[in-house]
Amino acid sequence: MRTLCFWCGLAAAMLCGLLDPVWGYVAVFLLSLLQLALLGGPGASVFLLVHYTTLLTYFSLAPAIQIAQDLSFWEAGVIGTVAHTQALMLLLLYMAGVEAARFGVVDPPLRHAAGTAPAPGVAHPLLLLGLLGAAFAVLLARADLNFVARGLPGEIENAPLDFIVYSTLPKMVVLMCFVALAIHALRQRTAAAWCLAALALAAAAIAANPVNTARQILLIGLLPLLIHGLGRSRRWTLAFVVFAAIAGLGPVFNLLSRGSMWGESLATFPYSPDFDAMYVVAGVLERAPAPDLGFGRYLLSAFSFVLPRDLKLFPDFDPLGWPAILGNFSQSNLSLAQFATVFFDFGLPGPLVFGFLLSSLFRRIDRAIDTHGPVSRGYLAALVLLAAYVPFMRGPILGWGPFAASGLIAALLVGAPCTGFGPARRALAPRPAAHA
Numbered sequence: 001m002r003t004l005c006f007w008c009g010l011a012a013a014m015l016c017g018l019l020d021p022v023w024g025y026v027a028v029f030l031l032s033l034l035q036l037a038l039l040g041g042p043g044a045s046v047f048l049l050v051h052y053t054t055l056l057t058y059f060s061l062a063p064a065i066q067i068a069q070d071l072s073f074w075e076a077g078v079i080g081t082v083a084h085t086q087a088l089m090l091l092l093l094y095m096a097g098v099e100a101a102r103f104g105v106v107d108p109p110l111r112h113a114a115g116t117a118p119a120p121g122v123a124h125p126l127l128l129l130g131l132l133g134a135a136f137a138v139l140l141a142r143a144d145l146n147f148v149a150r151g152l153p154g155e156i157e158n159a160p161l162d163f164i165v166y167s168t169l170p171k172m173v174v175l176m177c178f179v180a181l182a183i184h185a186l187r188q189r190t191a192a193a194w195c196l197a198a199l200a201l202a203a204a205a206i207a208a209n210p211v212n213t214a215r216q217i218l219l220i221g222l223l224p225l226l227i228h229g230l231g232r233s234r235r236w237t238l239a240f241v242v243f244a245a246i247a248g249l250g251p252v253f254n255l256l257s258r259g260s261m262w263g264e265s266l267a268t269f270p271y272s273p274d275f276d277a278m279y280v281v282a283g284v285l286e287r288a289p290a291p292d293l294g295f296g297r298y299l300l301s302a303f304s305f306v307l308p309r310d311l312k313l314f315p316d317f318d319p320l321g322w323p324a325i326l327g328n329f330s331q332s333n334l335s336l337a338q339f340a341t342v343f344f345d346f347g348l349p350g351p352l353v354f355g356f357l358l359s360s361l362f363r364r365i366d367r368a369i370d371t372h373g374p375v376s377r378g379y380l381a382a383l384v385l386l387a388a389y390v391p392f393m394r395g396p397i398l399g400w401g402p403f404a405a406s407g408l409i410a411a412l413l414v415g416a417p418c419t420g421f422g423p424a425r426r427a428l429a430p431r432p433a434a435h436a
Contacts, residue, residue, distance in 0.1 A: 009030070009031035010031065013028050013088075014092055017089065018085065021084035022064045022068050024085070025063050025278075029064070032053075033056065036239050039052070039235065040235050045366050046227065046386060047362035047365065048102075049239060050386050050390065052239075053238070053239040054394075056239070056243055057246045058277050063275075073276045074273075074329045074330045074331040075329070076287070076329050079279060079282045083282040083285045083286035087281040088278070090281065090339050091351075093348065093351040094351040096352055096355065097354060097357075100352070100355070101357075101359035101360045122183070122417070122418040124418075125181060125184055127417040128177050128181055128200075128417055128418070129196055129200070131417065132181075135171075136174055136206075138165075146166070146171070168406045169410065170207075171207050172221050173410045173414065174200075176410040176413075177200055177203075178201055178225075179225045181193075181197045183225070183375055184197070214403070219388075220384060220388045221410075224380065224386070226241060228369075228371055231369060231371070232371050242390065246390075277394045280337075281337055283328065284320075284336065284340065288322050288324045288325055293344070293345060293347060294345040297313075297345065298342075299345055302318070302336065302341050303401065319344060320334050334395075338392070338395070342354040362389070365385055365386065374418075375415070377416060380411035380414060380415045381411040381412065388403070
């Protein structure tokens with residue numbers, strides 16, 4: 001039933017988009033809502049729940065309103081209808097690839113029946129608290145990177161490496177320690193466990209102050225706790241919270257962190273640049289000449305942004321660096337959605353195949369989301385990957401790579417004292433009945 005509704009809805013969205021891209025994006029909004037409703041069962045895929053929530057947030061009403069109101073970002077002017085229609089078709093192809101990987105897949109039943117007690121909490125909560133303290137101390141070592149508002153000009157040598165070592169990674173460790181200790185408190189429900197979780201929450205709130213922390217860190221570091229608590233049970237609540245946090249609080253945080261410095265005001269709210277993903281895709285399609293197929297070089301160039309400029313892979317295959325783009329957009333710090341990048345690599349089959357491969361990968365990650373199982377490195381890493389999909393979907397550029405990698409490293413570090421050094425939990429075999 002869900003699969004049939006999706007493909008019928010996809011065809012309707014395609015027809016609407018050919019008539020008017022505004023109605024095409026409205027159709028994506030309705031299709032995402034319908035899929036979220038059909039994914040409401042506790043055993044359904046957590047990845048698809050996150051996927052459709054992300055579509056609902058970034059790729060439905062936001063571009064529809066922008067096109068209808070002739071809004072523009074980055075002084076690029078109004079993008080034509082043809083380019084917006086082309087961008088919508090790439091999105092629909094990507095959505096088709098994600099669902100094609102689900103053909104014949106039956107979501108496995110929950111491993112634990114309702115009412116079954118979850119596994120014990122973390123093995124060494126005090127060791128986790130010590131790890132949190134060490135990570136917070138690293139943040140204090142470079143207070144200029146972590147407790148000063150973002151966007152202020154400064155002279156910082158080797159800034160990318162400094163930010164990863166002294167800011168991004170320790171912040172992720174602090175947030176993941178809070179996630180693990182919060183899960184521990186929810187399971188133990190003792191005064192000591194709640195106190196440790198409260199201390200971790202206070203440290204996480206200071207470390208993740210949105211005035212000086214990129215929103216990707218907040219998503220990748222805090223969304224795992226929501227996925228753990230709501231992903232298998234209160235699924236509609238999870239979708240609503242993610243949508244509200246990004247569509248509502250995201251622009252507000254952006255205003256708080258930059259408004260006093262750059263003179264932004266609520267006059268532009270809610271048309272925040274945070275929702276420029278499809279605008280940038282359409283702008284690149286319209287303003288840049290049709291490029292030759294890259295056969296993977298565009299994608300490798302996009303994911304090598306963490307390297308120094310002289311060592312970047314295939315710098316000529318960076319669409320955001322083309323003169324036609326630099327001459328049309330006042331902002332060089334743009335995000336290009338990954339399904340547009342693979343289109344430049346492989347043409348129309350690119351978004352379809354990319355969505356299929358990505359969805360196949362997340363089918364494996366889905367199986368790891370067992371909210372009653374032990375807190376381990378693998379479980380925390382699965383939560384981080386699901387959370388990192390939200391900013392990845394919008395466009396993997398600049399900070400996303402270091403943020404996601406730091407999140408995975410933090411999951412491995414925090415997961416080690418959760419179960420790695422704890423006593424072995426062996427199932428007790430029933431003793432044979434004594435013979436008379």
